[in-house]
Amino acid sequence: MTGGAEVPREASVDVIQRELTAFARRARAAAARVHPELPLVSYTLLAHIDEQRGCRATDLAAHYLLDKSTVSRQVATLERLGLVERRPAPDDHRVQVLHPTEAGAQVLATAQTNRHAAYQERLRDWSADDLARFAAYLLRYNTAGTGGSLPTGNPR
Template sequence: MSDSTGSTDRQVSVATIQRELTSFARRARATAARMHPELSLVSYTLLAHLEDRGGCRATDLAAYYLLDKSTVSRQVAALERAGHVERRTDPDDHRMQLLHLTEQGEQVLAQAADRRSQAFHTRLADWEPAELARFAAYLTRYNEAAARNP
């Protein structure tokens, strides 16, 4: 295979990956609205992050997701109004407020996560274990590279 053919194959593959990831993202937003109408995809993501971290500051959310602080502030305010998130004083620095899931937030997140898990199991039901393992490894590798090079 010549370099130009390899280069063309690579370009076609990268274009296909870009198109398919874009399609995946659009479908994820649409599916999220159906699976857990009480949570937007952003809200679900923020709640999941708070659960994973055991709470954090709003500025930590903004930095992690590369979002403007005002965007995170609006999302957090909506989650607070819905009763999913509460602010607690940081025990290490009483000037700071940490965001934590409420019991209601934990329940709505668990329900949404269960529905998402069921949907993934359904979509991947006819995949062989080796295919799933490769796909999981490729997604992990891609996301690790994306985290290093946003």
């Protein structure tokens, strides 16, 4: 296998396409297993809010290619659950800055721990080198795609 470029590009691209698709199909079910207590997308948004140390709904929409109405409702859910709070921006009354509450940070920490454990388990047999290379490839793949403007043409 280490011979030298024996595998044609076409075939590799095919495999990548197929496997990434397969992954995506199952991601949802997998996510639900890891943190069943939180409505999945809400969790993702909460994580982003936390990472950013507070952000606006519009930022979330832009980052995840979601409609602002979708984000609005997700945030409303998170607020109802007491996981985020909205702080009106003093300088711009249109904006509300979102912050995780104490409870939100807690939930997030727990979920992250679980998820992390699941990944650790799944990748247990991998060598450190393989892990590093796989991570690098994924990073490369994803950042390459981020450039496109993506017309938000989701199914409706």
